[in-house]
Amino acid sequence: MEATNNPPPPPARVPTWQLWAKENLFSNTTNSILTVLTGALVIWVISSLAIWAFTQARWGVIPANFRILMTGSFPTEQLWRTWLVLIIVCLSSGLHWGSLSRGEKLPVWTYVVGAIIALFALVTQMGHLSGILVPVAVIAVFAGYFIGQIAIPSRIMNIAWVVIFFGAVLLFTVDFGTGGVQTKEWGGLLLTLMLSIVGIVASFPLGVALAIGRTSNYPIISAICTVFIEVVRGTPLVVVFFIAQLFVPLLLGGANIDPVLRAMVGITIFSAAYLAENVRGGLQSVPAGQVEAARAVGLTGTQTLLLIVLPQALKAVLPALVGQFIGLFKDTSLVYIIGLKELAGISDSIRSNPDFIGTAQELYFTISVIYFIFSYAMSSGARNLEKKLNTNR
Amino acid sequence: MTTPVKDLSNAPVVIAASQVNKYYGQFHALKDVNLEVKRGEVVVVIGPSGSGKSTFIRCINRLEEHQQGKIMVQGIELSNDVRNIDAIRRDVGMVFQSFNLFPHLSVLQNITLAPMRVKKIEKSEAEKIGRQLLERVGIPEQADKFPGQLSGGQQQRVAIARALAMQPKIMLFDEPTSALDPEMIKEVLDVMKELARSGMTMMCVTHEMGFAREVADRIVFFDKGQVVEEATPDEFYHHPKTDRAKLFLSQILGH
């Protein structure tokens, strides 16, 4: 803190780049040496990366496999489903963005929308219709933004997202007479996103219930919830996935359950334990006086919990929940180990294809960029959200 | 200084505590407390910190549980019976030292929540009552703000309105002005005085002597978990009987 705070320059000096460099890069001998060494490192990394990217890399592997990277083995003739969902998501993002930024600028959604537009730019390769669909999606964002500013209260959007979530799950599966899609055909980025979204949504009620149980005054309920939470948190996600692969079919008497669904069960249980700990923090941050005041005006215990304690607790932990979602988004890559074809798994399959041998660098570089864009956008969003919540208090 | 002219001799007893004992682990917080409050009576409870005065009034609506003895409120015994506890809480309003307004709800929502959820009153009706109450406590213009946007004195007045919205028969005040800046104390005390004059049964833990002299019918002095002295304000402030009360008065008046 002290170290980065340079004294403000006296007003008489005109700040020039020489001055700036002297102050920030060459203020003393140690600093000069550090600058030269770090500079050399930076130049070496950037130049090697550039040389590789522009002279050696065989980027052809990416466009050739773009559809697979995005959606895995999702049937080509059913891709309209993903397009439809993407356009609805764009429209709703726009609406939400608009309804929230009425009168003020809210940067959170700009990042999300930015990420989605960036994605669309990448998706351009997908199918011959994309030339029309990409502009439609972009227009949807901005149309939504303007409509949202005028007409849509943001509370409605919260409900809309839940509807969109279930609608999307239906759209990605149900047969409308032209053949359905099976979850095992999900892949690539689509599978990554669906695993993390289903993970956080499905784990939400369980996690909140566990948190309430753990903080309750009933020792037996509290103990059972604590044991569940700590056992799951003490187990690595890979082990949870392995156990889910083996257990879930057995629990249903040896039924044949799709591996994607098994992975979802695993990620839901795992995520619920972590969510419970986050929510517990929120519950404990609500002052005891709130409960007393609620009881004193006659609310029952359940009403106090649902109307007074939970709303405050969830608001307090919102940034932490976004952080958890980012973690979950990255952690879905572990399903590669149990053989599912999300981004990491699909890259592994592509590079084992005889046509694309030796393209590991290109593939992993690309998926790293995708992961980075999404999680960096979300973490910036979370930081802004945190600032906004802090100033609101 | 006006001594209220009230005839309480025929008024029914609405709070009756007999031989109430409470322990926190080994600590004996209330020792054989006996106290009766009549309908329309204003009782001010004072005593040094840790004397059990707050604990006692928090026992009256079961925010704290007493272990021995009996507390009757409006003829209903405060027992483990959920129905009794609910009935008593509906009839007893409470105002806290730290306001405890619900920060995620607007001022009006703070007031209408309990009538709507507990008494199942229509929203429009509840809001009408809410606005009348805000008028009564003197801040009708703050209805749509959030508690965080109000001053301490305004928040405490909202808290009083919130308690009144349930149309309680008895109001408990737990050091309602202790967390307030001096210039805001008066606005809260004025509301409380108006309430006292309207005939509300009140039990107030407060050290505001002016308030006590003006509206209290009786002072109850707590020390070390016991009721040490009960007297009218004039008697208590001018001719305290016990040494402990004298010591306490010299401490709060002497600085």
Place this chain on the structure above:
Amino acid sequence: MSDFTVNAEQAPVPFYRDVKKLAVIAQVVFLLVVLAGIFILINNVNLGLKKQNLSFGFDFLPQTAGFQVAEGTAFGVPYDSGSDNYIKVILVGLYNTLRIAIVGMVLATLLGVLVGIARLSSNWLLNRVALVYVEILRNTPLLVQLVVWYFIVVLQLPPIKEVEPVLGMYLSNSGLAIPWMVQKPDGINFFPVTILAVAAGLAVFAFFVQQRNKSGKPVPAGQFGFLTWVAVLVLGFFALGQPLEYGVPIRGNFGVNGGLTVSPEFTALLVGLVVYTSSFIAEITRAGIQSVNKGQWEAARAVGLGYSETLQLIILPQALRVMIPPLGNQYLNLTKNSSLAVAIGYSDVLNVLNTSGNQSGQNLQTMVIAGGIYLVLSLTIATLVNAYNRATKFKTR
């Protein structure tokens, strides 16, 4: 006198309205539902297993494992795939997990603290580079990083024949070889001594911390603990008849012999875990240093300490207290993350258990064992961190 106090005698409260009884009933019902759930689960699993002609038992553990493990010993005892049983092979895996976790914790802490300090540097370039490092590592999945370290970095290194040693160390596509004190083939197993040394060191440390808290006198507990550790190692070395020898890697036709050699999988996993975890530790360090009151810098400067002296003597010791709980969390994460070894084929405990499960057909049991082992490891680390936290907290009095 009153119309209220008359009906003092009331009917006894029915149980469904008594708060105390309701609390007990709620808990009993909850417990019964949970137990019933567990019973149904177990029953279903047994039914399912029966369908597949399997049963849930641990009889397979004493049977011969019969598969090779690329590296590691059962805590100093060599493993023979021809005759040794599953228990022993699991121990080899556990040893490998602990090895990578402990080395990883030490290196990640060193690297993370350095990057954290760089994040606060007044040098703009260094500051930005550290920021980019942290952001890239934190925003991409560890699994992808590990795959990159293994397939794109370590396996692309030149073969051992073409590598020149640096300070006696060989880093090639067949892993890393460094000079080290290694077990003589005919010597007594030295491993128990290393465990004993750590335990003794911790015990001495804990004892003196307690003394310090009791007496309030300054006792260098950390130094005493460290000295005990060294002393036990040295004493053990001579007491067991010098079972270790100094080995230097020497290049042969097919690889290197002598010294300590680790596989490319170990190398990639270690680098991956250390680099990934360091980015989190860097942020913890930064937050820790920033939490130290600004007045401390000014006071230290005022008494004439330089930047690095102030940092080492004044700021870091204070920042450490804030850093310990999140740091402990990172150690936990690192240990759990080492299970990603499966992705690149390092023989950690999960990988070995997974192979054991496939070999014996008892996957469910081996995964339950895996869960149990990680749970014990997590609880151990959590306990140690809590104990340390408590010990250092008292110092502030």
